[in-house]
Amino acid sequence: MAVYILLAVLSVYFMARSLSEYSFGIVEIGFMDVALPLTLFAAVAIGIHATAIFVTFKLFSEPISLKAVIHGIGEFYEVPVALTAVSLVLLLFKSYTVGFGILAIGAGLAFATIPMFVMISQLVRQSKTIDKFYAFLFYAVFLFVAGALISVLAMDSQLGELMNTLNML
Template sequence: MKNCLACGHAQEEGRFCGKCGTPFENAALEQAATMNSIKDEQQSQYAKTVQGTTQNNEQIELIKKQSKLYFNYFLEQLKMPSANFNVDATWKNSITSMIIFVVLTALAVFALIKTFFSGGLGFFESFGPSFIQVFFYMSLFITLLIAISVFAIFLTSKLFSESLSLTNVISKIGGYYTLPIVIMVISILLGLLKSFTYSIIMIYIGVTLTIGFIPIFVMIKLLSNKSKTIDSFYGFIFYLIVTSVLSWIIFSFIIDSAIGEYLNFLL
């Protein structure tokens, strides 16, 4: 019994289907070709899946490797912050530390603000700023202050000390961010434990270190290592003036924008 693979008609003998006229051999070849095409497509899809899985595994391994390298860098800098002061190859890790500090600071401030508006006074909870508002403004504010410190040190070094690139300055400043990161983590933990007074103190210490003491310490080290014809004292005064003026401008802009948006939210 022969079955036509084109229409399914069954007959005892003959080379052609008595119903549709399709040659039995051609139908078989067509089916074989179709099966081969399906098989090739399945193999291609499998190969793409395996390749995608391999790429994902490689990316995961790369992330693990980079995380391990940063963690080792973090521990080293926490033990000896000034160890890599004259090393220029750590600026990527320094940027990572800066980003982590900005994120942790924004989270810590949001947790405190949220608690202030909702702690025992549910009526006022709906008037509190949203997470996006707090995170955006705090991240922007801290990032701009860090950028001001980097720019002020970069400009002062060009005029009064050794000529440094922006990556050099970032590397030198960011190497000291490990301690502020730890302080911000402690602040968040204290906030979760409802120890809000100590949490605020930790935030104040962390921000003061990052925006105030660390840049000043780096600037003093640079001016003491090498100074041009102009006395380093005037270089330090120049740095303070640039930092103060730019910080005042940024602070005024952020405060005005935040207050204006919050008033619009209330109205």
């Protein structure tokens, strides 16, 4: 997962830096301006998924450790890593549309498809007497509520920064 996050950060940084060249020096993009928010976003997204899977298993299946959940998610990251590496190479050659598209596919796999697959495959193997559908529904609702709360907090923070910037102008 760390390799994926590093490659994704580099891909977005090189794309943002290349695109900032068209701003005639008005916008300067530093590595930490990209690395810190993206790393934080990735860590929070993986944490939310892992927590949702952990709580779902705790309630609806055989208990599983959080470390095992994270390992279960991480073992499928080969494809997102490969796609992000291809994206990085394409973005370095200024192929923005294809590079960003491949980066988006890798992110979709890393942050949506793989955690959902891990959750479903574990439920199929080790479900208690309760219907697997309700366990999956609980997972989806937990994920939605946690994601919505984090998104609202992030947007509130960004809007505050935007308002401060506008007031300074």
